[in-house]
Amino acid sequence: MPQFLYPLLLLACPIGMGLMMWFMTRGGLHASRRGNSIDSPVVHSELHELRKEVAELRAAQKDTRETL
Known part of the structure; x- marks a missing residue:
């Protein structure tokens, strides 16, 4: 194998x-432009539901600790 191919083989993985990573980052930027922003009403309602669920789980955990 010619000597100039060895450095190319060593750099193939980092360059790839x-x-x-560059293509994935660019894809993420385009996804946010399609309406999947954090300010959408769907995100706010889901966040509210998750916060409510976390509060319920914490209350249940607190009750379990008090009974022990």
Whole structure:
């Protein structure tokens, strides 16, 4: 194998990983432009439901600790 191919083989993985990260980041930016923003009403309602569920679980955990 020619000597100039060895450095290319060593750099293939880091360069490939960098390109994949760049493409994934660009894809994430486009997804947020499609309406999946954090300010949407769906996100707010889901966040409210999750906070309510966390409060219920904490209350149940507190009750369990008090009975022990």
